[in-house]
Amino acid sequence: MAMLLLCTAFSISAGLAALGFVLAGSGQHPAVLALGCFTFSISGFFLFACYKINLLRDQLQQSETRKRYLDQLLQHSGSALILVNRDMKIEYLNRLHESLLRLDPDPNEWINNAKRWPEVISEEAHASINQNLLQGRPWKGELQLSFRDRHEFVKASITPIMDDAGQLDKVIVCYDDISEQKAMTNRLFIREHYNVLTGLPNRQYIIRDLEKQIETLKDAEGRFFLLHVDLDRVRYINETLGHSVLDRVFRETADRLRACVREEYLLAHLGSDEFMVMLSNDVCADEATILAEGILERIRQPFYIDNHEINITTSIGVSQYPDNGDDAATLMRRAEAAMFEAKNGGGNRFCFYQTGMSGFVERRLEIENQLRHAIERDEFKLHYQPVVDLQNNQLRGVEVLLRWHNNELRNPRPDTFIKIAEESGLIVDIGSWVLERACQQIMEWRNSGLPELSVAVNISARQFIEGDIVERVASALKRSGLPAHQLELEITEGLLINDAPTIREIFSALKNLGVRVSLDDFGTGYASLSYLKRYPFDVLKIDRSFVHDINESEDSVTLVNAIIAMAHSFNMKVIAEGVENLQQRRILRERQCDMVQGYLYSPPLNADNFADWVKRYSDIHQAQHV
Structure with missing residues (x-):
């Protein structure tokens, strides 16, 4: 259109210029001359108009180009941009920005509902933004936008534009959607905390x-x-x-x-x-x-x-x-x-x-640290307590008891360090060492001329499950040469608190090796009588707590008598622990208890002292003084 107007103006201007030139040059009459000059002037006007039209066209083209470039620049801005007037009407927004589309796929909703924006942010945030804008200060921060079905997060910069009177005229909102980053941060926070x-x-x-x-x-x-x-x-x-x-x-x-x-x-x-x-x-x-x-x-x-x-x-x-x-x-x-x-x-x-209680925790940690090096430092020693047959007073075997010689800790008691070893998992390696060393000792005594003895080794629940106990027992028997029937593995009732197929499988595997299995400290734990039927125990050991007052309490006698009868009904041998006097031994013998151990015969002894005790006891037994 502009080009057509320009061409028309130029044609008219050229025609008038030619007419004016003819009139001015051919006529002598003043009126004709004036008409020619006027015509020529008109042609000049049209020529000037052509120039201005051409200039205006160029300016319009440049303005449209700049506007297009500016719009494209804003549309591809790194942030969503919104220009809002004082009536909360949107005058501009780069409606195709991804942050804007994520919050609402239809940007027209933002135009139609601009006055409802405060509804999606907290009252505290809204008040803070208003206070800053009314005072002509920008507001920057993170906002949580709460929609009907979800929450979104944006990082916003809200800048006021004031008029000449210092009143709020327009507001520029610049924001980025940070919902994904916020979600990732929250996930990391949850994972960490x-x-x-x-x-x-x-x-x-x-x-x-x-x-x-x-x-x-x-x-x-x-x-x-x-x-x-x-x-x-x-x-x-x-x-x-x-x-x-x-x-x-x-x-x-x-x-x-x-x-x-x-x-x-x-x-x-x-x-x-x-x-x-x-x-x-x-x-x-x-x-x-x-x-x-x-x-x-x-x-x-x-x-x-x-x-x-x-x-x-x-x-x-x-x-x-x-x-x-x-x-x-x-x-x-x-x-x-x-x-x-x-x-x-x-x-x-x-x-x-x-x-003073905190001292116990510190000591416990020190015991655990020292336990980790006890085997390599050769600090563990085995002691042996004899097990005697009540019917003929013959020595049948020994129970192995672990002692720890550590000068820094003043030789901790077994009930202290064994519990810590179990809780820390160190009992698996310690128990394996005890098992191998005990089997070797029995064979050394046998080779030195002592009678054939069975050896009972305590196995913790943790060692039983986590320590590959079947493989470790098989290895100890093979390395020492001890016949399997001379090894007895003692477990406590705590292992049976939860009956499981895994436990029964391990029992069966141990029985297939030929070793014996005994239930230690019976009556003090959590076992049910049904376990005596379900598991192939060979020996049941009566805890010393039921024996120590058996010569003074009829209730204890009744309880021990019931335990012995029950064990015998399951074809188990019975060993009473903690026998300290002749009255206790007599009562147990009358109740058909099979074997006993305790200070009446001997306290736990180291290997050399135990060998000497066996020789003395054999001499006394042969002389029939027992």
């Missing part, structure tokens, strides 16, 4: 909150309690029923703890069988006691998983801020020390921290 199995906050999370709580109360007089909750005997579940069942126990434990713990308390899963509860500020000791008792009661209830009834208990340690520590690490360590005190008292109880 929450336990994947139970969904509870983990150790790092509770340490962080502990530090915040302490910082808040540092200059105040507030106090709070920390509970360390540790399940008892869970290793038996793992060893008999496997990790999958144990994981379900942990998940159900988390659910039970949630039901006990108030919403304002923090419940965390430290890992494995350990949980922690941080009570809120100004909770009194009575409330902490009530919570601990409630947790004990809730955990005592049976767990029913895959047709298994699982019964466990828990031990709880309680520490208090600031009396027991003014930093997170100390409070957690002392709550753990109190928990160990509860566990050492038999479990299924709770203890408040008292001065």
Whole structure:
């Protein structure tokens, strides 16, 4: 159109110029001359108009080009851009930007609903933005946009444009959709600060909150309690029923703890069988006691998983801020020390921290560290206690007992270091060493002329499951040359707390090797009488706790008599432990107990002293003085 107008103007201008030139040059009459000059002027005007039209056309083309380029530039901007006037009407937006499309595929919705934008952000954020804009200051930050069916996150910069009077005229909104980055950050945070199995906050999370709580109360007089909750005997579940069942126990434990713990308390899963509860500020000791008792009661209830009834208990340690520590690490360590005190008292109880308890935890760690090097340092020694036949007083065998000679720790007692060895997993290698050394010793005595003896070796539940016990027993027999029937493996009732096919398979494999299996400390653990029928035990050992007062208590006599009769009905031999006087021996003999061991005959002796004792006992027995 502009080109057509330009051509027309140029043609008219050229025609008028020619006419004016003819009139001005051919006529002498003034009017004709004036007409010619006027015509010529008109042609000049048209020529000027042609120039201006051409210039305007160029400017329009350049303006359209710049506008197109600017629009393309804004459309491909790194951020979504929106220009809003004071009436909340959108004057511009780069409607094809991916951040804009992600929030709403139809950009027209943003135009139609601009006045409703404040509805999708929090009141606090809306107030902060308004305050900045009205004062002519930009606002920058992250916003959560809450839609009907989802939440989105944007990083926004909102800049006001003021008019000459200093009033808000327009607003430029520049934002980027950071929903994916936020989701990834949240996933990483959850992975780092929450336990994947139970969904509870983990150790790092509770340490962080502990530090915040302490910082808040540092200059105040507030106090709070920390509970360390540790399940008892869970290793038996793992060893008999496997990790999958144990994981379900942990998940159900988390659910039970949630039901006990108030919403304002923090419940965390430290890992494995350990949980922690941080009570809120100004909770009194009575409330902490009530919570601990409630947790004990809730955990005592049976767990029913895959047709298994699982019964466990828990031990709880309680520490208090600031009396027991003014930093997170100390409070957690002392709550753990109190928990160990509860566990050492038999479990299924709770203890408040008292001065000196933390020393036990530190000593426990030192014992574990020293245990790791005990075999290579040759610190373990085996002691042997004789087992005597009650009917003819003949020496039948020995029970092997482990002693640890460590001067730095002042020779820890077996009931201390063996428990730590089991909990840390070190018992697998230690037990294997005991097994091999005991078999070798029996063969050395046999070669030196001592009578043929059976040897009983204690096998822990963890060693039984995790230590490839069948292969290790076979190796010990082969390396020593000891006949299989002379080896007796003693296990405790704790192994049988959860009956499982794996346990029965291992029993069958051991029986196929030809070794004997005995049930140690019968009556003190968790075994049911049905296990005596289900498992091929050869020997049942009566715990010393039933024997020590047998000469004074009729109830003890009745109980021992029942145990002996039951074992014999299953074709098991019976050994009574802890026999210390002749009256106890007489009662056991009258009740048809098969064998005994205890201080009446001899305390546990090292290898050399035991060999001397055997020779003396043989001489006495032959002389019929016993």
